[in-house]
Amino acid sequence: MCHFFSTKTLKFFGILLFTSIGSSIFAQFSFGAFAGFNTSKLVNELQNSTVLKNEFQNNFCGGGFVRADIGTVVYIQPEVVWSKRGGYLETKDNSNEDVILQDINYDAIDIPVMLGFYLYKPEKMSIRICGGPVFSFIQDDFYKITQGGIDIQDVKFSDRIAFVQVGIGFDFAFITIDARYEWSMTDIYKIESLGSQNKTLRVTAGFKIF
Numbered sequence: 001m002c003h004f005f006s007t008k009t010l011k012f013f014g015i016l017l018f019t020s021i022g023s024s025i026f027a028q029f030s031f032g033a034f035a036g037f038n039t040s041k042l043v044n045e046l047q048n049s050t051v052l053k054n055e056f057q058n059n060f061c062g063g064g065f066v067r068a069d070i071g072t073v074v075y076i077q078p079e080v081v082w083s084k085r086g087g088y089l090e091t092k093d094n095s096n097e098d099v100i101l102q103d104i105n106y107d108a109i110d111i112p113v114m115l116g117f118y119l120y121k122p123e124k125m126s127i128r129i130c131g132g133p134v135f136s137f138i139q140d141d142f143y144k145i146t147q148g149g150i151d152i153q154d155v156k157f158s159d160r161i162a163f164v165q166v167g168i169g170f171d172f173a174f175i176t177i178d179a180r181y182e183w184s185m186t187d188i189y190k191i192e193s194l195g196s197q198n199k200t201l202r203v204t205a206g207f208k209i210f
Contacts, residue, residue, distance in 0.1 A: 028069040032176060034206025035062035042087035042102055045187070045195035049091045049100075057086035057105060061202060073118050077130065081110040085198055098148040102196060106141035106157060106188075110134050112165055126171040134163035134182060145194070156190040161198070174208045 039056045063081030070076065086105035093100060116130035137160050145152045167180030184197040 030067045030069070030208050031064070031210060032067070032206050032208040033062075033064045034176060034178070034204040035060070036178075036202060036204030036206075037061075038083065038085065038200050038202040040085040040087055040198055040200035042089040042104070042188075043183075043197045043199055044089060044091050045197055046091070048094050049195075050094060051089070051091050052099065053088070053090040055088040057088065059084035059086065059105070061204065063110070065206075072121065075116045075118070075128070075130075077112075077114040077116060079110070079112045079114070081112065083108050083110050083136070083202075085200055087196075087198065089196065093147075100194070101146045102143070102194065103145070104141065104143040104188075106143075107139045108136045108161070109139060110136045110163075114165070114167075116169070124173050126169075128169045128171070129167070130169065130180075131164070131166040134165050136161045136163060155194070158186065158188055158190055161188055162186050163198075163200075167202075171208075176206045176208065177204070178206075179203050
C-alpha cells in the first residue's frame with residue numbers, strides 16, 4: 001500500500017503543476033461543467049482470501065473544469081468533481097473460513113489533474129486522450145461490514161484517497177463527452193485488515209462555458 005502523500009506522488013504532482021504554471025503564459029483557456037454516471041467496485045488486496053461475490057455500485061458525479069490548450073496537441077485540465085462511489089464485496093478468509101461482507105457508498109470531492117493530447121482536431125471538434133492523478137477527499141460514507149455474520153462497527157474510512165485516471169474524450173462545438181477509468185493507489189479504510197481499494201468507470205457529458 002502506498003501513502004497518499006508519498007514522495008513519488010508529490011514529485012509527480014509538483015512536476016505537473018510546475019509545467020501547468022510555466023506553460024499557462026502561452027495557453028488558450030476554456031471553462032466548463034459536466035455531469036454523468038459512474039460505476040465502481042471494490043478490489044480485495046488481501047492475499048489469504050478468496051472472492052465469493054463482487055458487484056458494481058452505480059452512482060452519479062458532476063463538476064467543473066478548466067482546460068489550458070498548450071499549442072495544438074497538448075492540454076492540461078484540472079477539475080473539481082463531486083463523486084459518489086461504492087461497491088459490494090464478499091470474501092472468505094482462508095485462515096478461519098469467515099465470510100467478510102462489505103457493502104459501502106461514500107461521497108467525495110475529487111481534484112483530478114489531467115494531462116491530455118489531441119489525437120484529431122479539425123475545426124469545432126476533437127478527439128483526445130488524457131491521464132493523471134486524482135486526489136479524493138471523503139465527505140460522507142455509508143457502510144455495512146460483517147465478518148462471520150457479526151457487524152464490524154469500528155471501521156473508519158480514509159480521509160483522502162489517491163487515484164490514477166485515464167480516459168478518452170470527444171468535443172463537438174461546445175459539447176464535451178468523456179469516458180474514464182480509474183483505480184485507487186491507497187486503501188479506502190484506515191485499517192489494513194480489510195485491504196480494499198476502488199476501481200471506477202465514469203462517463204460524463206458537459207459543455208464549455210467559454
